[in-house]
Amino acid sequence: MSTSRRRWLQMAAVAAPTAAVAAGKPTDRMPGDPPEHKVVYQLNQADADYIEHILNSVGAMIGKYEDNVAITVVAFGPGIHLLARRPGRPVPETLRQRAASQARDYGVRFVACGNTMKTLDWTAQDIEPFARVEEVGAAVLMELQEQGWAYIAW
Numbered sequence: 001m002s003t004s005r006r007r008w009l010q011m012a013a014v015a016a017p018t019a020a021v022a023a024g025k026p027t028d029r030m031p032g033d034p035p036e037h038k039v040v041y042q043l044n045q046a047d048a049d050y051i052e053h054i055l056n057s058v059g060a061m062i063g064k065y066e067d068n069v070a071i072t073v074v075a076f077g078p079g080i081h082l083l084a085r086r087p088g089r090p091v092p093e094t095l096r097q098r099a100a101s102q103a104r105d106y107g108v109r110f111v112a113c114g115n116t117m118k119t120l121d122w123t124a125q126d127i128e129p130f131a132r133v134e135e136v137g138a139a140v141l142m143e144l145q146e147q148g149w150a151y152i153a154w
Contacts, residue, residue, distance in 0.1 A: 043079035076113030076137035113137025
């Protein structure tokens with residue numbers, strides 16, 4: 001372990017409040033270290049209650065792990081309408097704003113399935129700018145699981 005890292009760890013241990021240690025929050029994470037936890041959500045329905053449950057879970061993960069969790073939401077099938085600039089299915093504006101806020105304020109990655117977009121004759125311009133388009137949403141789910149991401153589906 002380098003001297004500067006050891007010194008930082010010693011200072012962090014002294015400065016860390018007892019409550020954080022009791023809560024199990026690590027004191028040895030350096031700023032910029034990758035998160036220890038990684039979770040990917042499948043979003044494949046346009047139903048408002050379904051979307052709200054997923055966004056609630058995302059918010060709960062952020063609340064519990066703060067900056068120590070990486071979160072990706074992969075939208076395909078009817079779920080892609082959450083990420084559309086002009087959804088073809090009814091998705092409440094409050095949920096669309098919430099997804100945008102989670103992306104902007106907490107770094108949640110939203111992925112739109114390019115395969116689903118092709119079936120809808122959509123292009124990248126049809127998707128909100130906070131989301132990125134990947135060729136096959138299901139492949140993103142598989143690849144992230146292969147990299148150790150926890151997979152959550154409703």
